[in-house]
Amino acid sequence: MKIGIFGTGMVGRTLAERFIADGHQVMIGTRNIEKTLANTEPDLIGTPPYYQWQENNVTVQLGTFADTANFGEMIFISTFGQVALHAIDLAGIEKFDRKIVIDTTNPLDLSGGIPPSFAGAIGNSLGEQIQRHLPQAQVVKAFNTLSMHIVVNPQLEEGVPVLLLAGNDKEAKVKVEEVAKGWGWKDVIDLGDIGEAFYMEASALLWIRYAFNNASWTHAFSLLRK
Template sequence: MTTIAVLGNGRVGGNLATSLALAGHEVTVADRAPGEAGAAARTAEVVINATPGAGSLERLAALREELRGKILVDVSNATTDGPDGLPADLLYPGSSLAEQLQEALPETRVVKTLNTMLFPVMTAPAALTEAPTVFLSGEDPQAKQTVRDLLADLGWHPEWITDLGGIRTARATEAAILFVPHVIRSTGFTPFAISIAR
């Protein structure tokens, strides 16, 4: 059992929290109430950033002490939105939210994952007709192994998990968010994920 704090109680955070709790982990969900995120992070082994990406850096940088030594799993994408509310452009072109978080939180082990799919796939990958791929980016091998174990608890088979390397590789997966609005406009809000076919 892992003690997990999920920051963000929207569709992504709520979905992850419910599934991880059902898998036997001790899960706390923190919303935007003052002090709640810090209290949750302080007592957790793993913190999941499921806050809206545009404000994640500011929110999490304020928790530097609470996140010291923790594993921070970043599942958000930092974008500016178009008129229809869907992602239109990257907030950190030439970088990534994960890189910005790692720079702001040097004593926190940041791992980027689960950001290349619609949220229902995060906890039900086997529901897709084809095997999806989930990516890992981060500097700490032990932290990435912990995240691998959590992904397994969410239904991700080992062969569906691809470790891309260091945190800089997160800029590639975060850029994949630019596919999403076009796919949704083309086929509707049907769960999908990026998959590496071999």
């Protein structure tokens, strides 16, 4: 399968590495290819410059957002949350029609520094905004509530974490769940329609603030139930 990933940061890179290892073709999208490759500084959270990673991952293609939307049969939106809609606009909304779009973003407010605060609102989560922006796409909110290195390899010796997802299209959610189970996920919970994305984004902030406050990115949530 051809996988398109918006975002050159750690989230996009980790997804790309896993999909390549699983035998898929991958293109990562960026606003400006030349600028991305020329950058020598780490990003806001200290991720090394993209060109260093690309040298060790030569099978991953780098394209514009438009290139990546055209390329991907399944598309991941993994940019910083505040630029997600702009990246989609740069790609061209029509390029997402009839495709599964997985939204991994969170509405974080970094204006006050680290750890970030929450910029979401009930009824206007990023997941809902993206679905409204892409009415002909099947948007699934997923993979936003824990570290991406756990997302692609959820085998934790401490226990079994829970993976949450939400979206309006049941078939799209089934396909996303199939991807997750291929990575080893055993506890996947479908919360319902895309309106549930707000609560996923809010729970993600709890995970993120704990991570920054404790300098630890290896924790995950589980749900105990009968």
